[in-house]
Amino acid sequence: MGSFDFVREYSPYTNREALLDDYTPDTLVGRDDELEEYHGALQPAIYGEQPDNIFLYGKAGVGKTAATRFLLNKLVDNAEEYEDLDVRTEIINCDGLNSSYRVASNLVNTMRPPSNHISETGYSRSQVYDIMWEELDNAGGIILIVLDEIDHLKDDSILYQLSRARENENLTEARIGLIGISNDLTFRDSLSPKVRSSLCERAISFSTYDANELRAVLEQRKNVAFKDDVLTDDVVPLCAAFGAQESGDARKALDLLLKAGDLAREQNDEEVTEQHVRRGRQLLEREQVARGIADLNDHERLVVYALATLEAEDDTPARSREIYTRYKSLADAAGKDSLTARWLREHLDDLAMLGILNVTEINEGSAGGKYREYDLQQDLAVVLDALEETFESMGVHASVKGYL
Numbered sequence: 001m002g003s004f005d006f007v008r009e010y011s012p013y014t015n016r017e018a019l020l021d022d023y024t025p026d027t028l029v030g031r032d033d034e035l036e037e038y039h040g041a042l043q044p045a046i047y048g049e050q051p052d053n054i055f056l057y058g059k060a061g062v063g064k065t066a067a068t069r070f071l072l073n074k075l076v077d078n079a080e081e082y083e084d085l086d087v088r089t090e091i092i093n094c095d096g097l098n099s100s101y102r103v104a105s106n107l108v109n110t111m112r113p114p115s116n117h118i119s120e121t122g123y124s125r126s127q128v129y130d131i132m133w134e135e136l137d138n139a140g141g142i143i144l145i146v147l148d149e150i151d152h153l154k155d156d157s158i159l160y161q162l163s164r165a166r167e168n169e170n171l172t173e174a175r176i177g178l179i180g181i182s183n184d185l186t187f188r189d190s191l192s193p194k195v196r197s198s199l200c201e202r203a204i205s206f207s208t209y210d211a212n213e214l215r216a217v218l219e220q221r222k223n224v225a226f227k228d229d230v231l232t233d234d235v236v237p238l239c240a241a242f243g244a245q246e247s248g249d250a251r252k253a254l255d256l257l258l259k260a261g262d263l264a265r266e267q268n269d270e271e272v273t274e275q276h277v278r279r280g281r282q283l284l285e286r287e288q289v290a291r292g293i294a295d296l297n298d299h300e301r302l303v304v305y306a307l308a309t310l311e312a313e314d315d316t317p318a319r320s321r322e323i324y325t326r327y328k329s330l331a332d333a334a335g336k337d338s339l340t341a342r343w344l345r346e347h348l349d350d351l352a353m354l355g356i357l358n359v360t361e362i363n364e365g366s367a368g369g370k371y372r373e374y375d376l377q378q379d380l381a382v383v384l385d386a387l388e389e390t391f392e393s394m395g396v397h398a399s400v401k402g403y404l
């Protein structure tokens with residue numbers, strides 16, 4: 001048996017944390033247009049004036065949160081130069097806070113010491129708003145309130161309240177600017193017109209990164225995170241190319257660079273190479289598919305299982321009818337009820353959105369009409385791995401026995 005001692009061996013990193021998600025880089029590359037617009041919208045704050053409310057939107061990992069942290073940190077720093085100016089920022093992530101009530105109580109609590117927190121239940125909504133106005137007025141000055149992942153909110157009362165606080169005379173001392181951030185491009189249209197016009201006084205769109213921009217992001221981060229010359233020349237371009245394929249998401253590209261570095265360290269390799277990146281990508285994809293499949297309900301998982309058995313028999317791409325027949329026979333064999341063919345058709349598109357399967361639209365013109373075909377987006381082996389628990393409860397189909 002090994003000694004299981006923990007010993008420091010070779011590490012390619014000088015600062016591994018610089019690759020983690022909550023690290024704020026000193027400068028942001030490839031976001032000049034976005035930063036300029038954002039800076040302009042915040043500029044009134046340095047004169048002690050209330051800035052416009054700002055709405056940032058764009059896909060995941062395109063730097064919306066990073067740009068916000070970067071500019072607000074700068075604004076707070078620069079504001080210290082002016083004695084008559086008091087600027088503070090409060091950043092709230094709305095993931096898990098789906099009601100206006102919870103956002104308001106959370107805002108109050110982030111501004112208060114823990115000993116003075118209010119309870120998250122037990123008041124009426126208007127009472128919580130009164131406490132919130134009082135808290136904001138006590139703090140005074142300019143307060144920039146950031147609501148990240150704002151699309152998680154199920155009602156927009158808090159957005160109305162905060163974006164119109166001054167016009168509605170809820171505040172006398174404080175001036176607030178509201179900054180909403182969303183990955184959901186349809187969120188703005190789902191708001192009521194009066195909330196939309198006040199929250200989106202300035203709407204700033206963040207475009208996705210192309211491979212060159214991702215290369216610059218990674219190059220800069222590499223210099224902070226890794227020792228000199230430990231990455232072979234192809235590592236950064238390859239991570240950037242994969243990131244660009246993954247809808248231009250800088251987070252995915254940085255995660256991949258981190259995974260490659262970790263693999264090199266685990267294997268005691270002195271250089272991080274293309275092989276580490278390729279292996280890292282496989283592992284990350286595997287984790288992503290496993291997480292996606294774990295989050296499905298039993299019936300959705302059975303649909304993936306049905307498609308996997310068709311793929312094992314070389315019968316993919318398959319039409320929904322074929323998938324339904326297999327799904328139903330798997331359910332019957334396990335003695336479970338099955339849902340309708342219509343339910344299955346509706347859910348195939350959801351599974352495609354989650355990156356579990358591919359949809360291809362086939363158009364055979366007036367003779368054959370239009371239909372859709374499906375196959376697995378990931379390797380069969382990866383999907384079967386993630387279905388382990390399903391085999392336990394539903395049994396192993398003959399077609400996949402050889403893979404297990």
Ligand SMILES: Nc1ncnc2c1ncn2[C@@H]1O[C@H](COP(=O)(O)OP(=O)(O)OP(=O)(O)O)[C@@H](O)[C@H]1O
Nearest residue numbers: 021025028029060061062063064065066217250251
């Ligand atoms: N231009 C950039 N320069 C350096 N790092 C960047 C840049 N853009 C994004 N990043 C990094 O990529 C990661 C994801 O960025 P960020 O969290 O800002 O994305 P986002 O647009 O807010 O997406 P999400 O809503 O999914 O969080 C972070 O680690 C961030 O530091």
